[in-house]
Amino acid sequence: MNSRREVSISKCLQGFFSEEGTLSKSLPSYEFRPEQLAMATAVARAIETERILLLEAGTGVGKSLAYLAPAIIHAIQEEKHIYIGTGTKTLQHQLMEKELPFLKRYLESSFSYALCVGSENYVCERRLGGGAFPGQEDLFPNPDEISQLRAWAQTCRQGLRSELDFPCSPQTWHQICRVPELCAGQKCPKGGDCFYQRARARIARATVRVGNHHLLFADLQSDWEYLPPRIS
Structure with missing residues (x-):
């Protein structure tokens, strides 16, 4: 994947999700889902135009990959950090243990991720x-x-x-x-052996920060007590 916007996010997604893309060539069991690519493309356009987007998709579309992939590509290209907020701890751990390791392997770009929880x-x-x-x-x-x-x-x-x-x-x-x-x-x-301080250091370095909605809004109210400053 080229960086620094040499290629648009949408084109990167096409090369990743399409029938002739990276996943299709890498995974014999991969099944192309037009709805997944359409959702990912919509997320990419919202990011590129800095607009708010609300989406709803049915079971089996692959929603997590569809919003994670464009967000991560954008973060890598722009050298930014992203915060992924979830409604449940179950989804947090699913992203950390399944989707993010998968994307790190197949996006062909280096990025790091960290779990954010209250202190x-x-x-x-x-x-x-x-x-x-x-x-x-x-x-x-x-x-x-x-x-x-x-x-x-x-x-x-x-x-x-x-x-x-x-x-x-x-x-x-x-x-x-x-x-x-x-x-x-x-x-x-x-000192540096404190579990909490070590976690904050990991989060500060991470491209992708995964937490829940409650933690994000608690941080906004407490002037970034739990997360490192500047979630972008």
């Missing part, structure tokens, strides 16, 4: 270790859960609650998750 979804190792309130570790509601969480925090990938493979009560998680009011920021002894 309360991340464990705070300082709070988990008792560092937020030294000498008050006995305030933890369930010592057994805390022991499990401390062991888990040593091996988990991103420090997300969704990564837990054992039950954790809401009360316990509330005691050890990241909350803005108790975050030590630059003074935190965890």
Whole structure:
């Protein structure tokens, strides 16, 4: 794919979705769907003309790829970031685990993507270790859960609650998750090892940022508390 608008988004999509395009040549089971290409082209035109677009499509059209592909092509060409908002966490994870890896493989262009969730979804190792309130570790509601969480925090990938493979009560998680009011920021002894700060760095670098509608509007109201500034 050429960059910097040497080729229009619509032409790139034609070369990707059409009966003679990249997907058809790469995937023996690929079935060309005119509705999918039409939807993707409509999204591309809306992006190129900076207009708002509302679309509705039936089951089996391939809606996710139809709006993701033109948005990603635009982001790559213009060296911008895009935020994909969803209504459910299920769709968030579907995009992260299925559609985006698929597009990264077959769009023939390099881009990165990251999941955006509220900061309360991340464990705070300082709070988990008792560092937020030294000498008050006995305030933890369930010592057994805390022991499990401390062991888990040593091996988990991103420090997300969704990564837990054992039950954790809401009360316990509330005691050890990241909350803005108790975050030590630059003074935190965890520094660059903080799960939340590492996630913010990944999101800042990502071409595609996937979150939900609630997080986006919460960020707008709180002056970009959760996401890095400037979603474009």
